[in-house]
Structures are given as structure tokens and as C-alpha cells.
Amino acid sequence: MFSNFINRVQELEHLNKEYSSGYFSFTVIYGRRRVGKTELIQHFIQDKPHIYFLADVRGYSI
Secondary structure: OOOOOOOOHHHHHHHHHHHOOOOOOOOOOOOOOOOOHHHHHHHHHOOOOOOOOOOOOOOOOO
8 A cells, every 4th residue: 555645734633724713513524436545534633532434345245
């Protein structure tokens, strides 16, 4: 896997602004597959207290 984290300055600024606002907020991160959503989240939380939970429905059948 590639470990480069590039061109996400605006997204990180927005997440940090929401995080430091002092108010409750809910931010949805969505987009196509393999564009760096998970890497963005992991980069954002690396220096903050956090709980990271990734839900995946693959392999679930009734």
C-alpha cells in the first residue's frame, strides 16, 4: 500500500475546526472507493483521544 497522504489540507482544516469548536457536531465523510477516506480519518485522529470503529457488512448473510 501507498503511505503518501497528499492534497487533504482543506479537509483536515475543516475537521480540526469542527473538533475545536466546543460544540457537538456530526460530520459525514463519503465518496468513491479508494480515494483516501479512511486514511483521512486516521490522519486526523492520530494525535487526539479517540475511538475508531470501522463497520463492514461484507460476509454477512441471513
